[in-house]
Amino acid sequence: MVWAQIEDGRASYLCTCGGIGGGESADLRSWLGTSSSCCHARGMQASCAELANAAGLADDVALLTAHAVLDNASVAPQAECDVSFATTTAKKKAVFAVRFQ
Ligand SMILES: [Zn+2]
Numbered sequence: 001m002v003w004a005q006i007e008d009g010r011a012s013y014l015c016t017c018g019g020i021g022g023g024e025s026a027d028l029r030s031w032l033g034t035s036s037s038c039c040h041a042r043g044m045q046a047s048c049a050e051l052a053n054a055a056g057l058a059d060d061v062a063l064l065t066a067h068a069v070l071d072n073a074s075v076a077p078q079a080e081c082d083v084s085f086a087t088t089t090a091k092k093k094a095v096f097a098v099r100f101q
Contacts, residue, residue, distance in 0.1 A: 005073035013041040
């Protein structure tokens with residue numbers, strides 16, 4: 001799961017995959033104000049930059065500020081979550097959606 005947030009006026013992009021090598025902590029990266037090193041975080045950053053450009057905003061910080069729902073740091077934590085994700089099986093090597101609560 002990847003998300004964006006503004007800390008100290010800078011945008012960072014974090015992912016739960018553990019980054020390159022799988023050893024990163026998203027919490028530590030968040031505390032340091034640095035983005036995760038994986039392609040998911042870079043993809044989210046590129047998407048936000050492109051959205052900001054399309055909306056005529058100066059940068060991703062302006063986008064996240066103008067649309068606070070995109071800024072994970074601006075919303076209160078949820079007590080519950082409902083996540084759908086994809087996984088694979090060893091037998092069929094297929095991808096299918098799994099609902100996780
Ligand atoms: Zn990732």
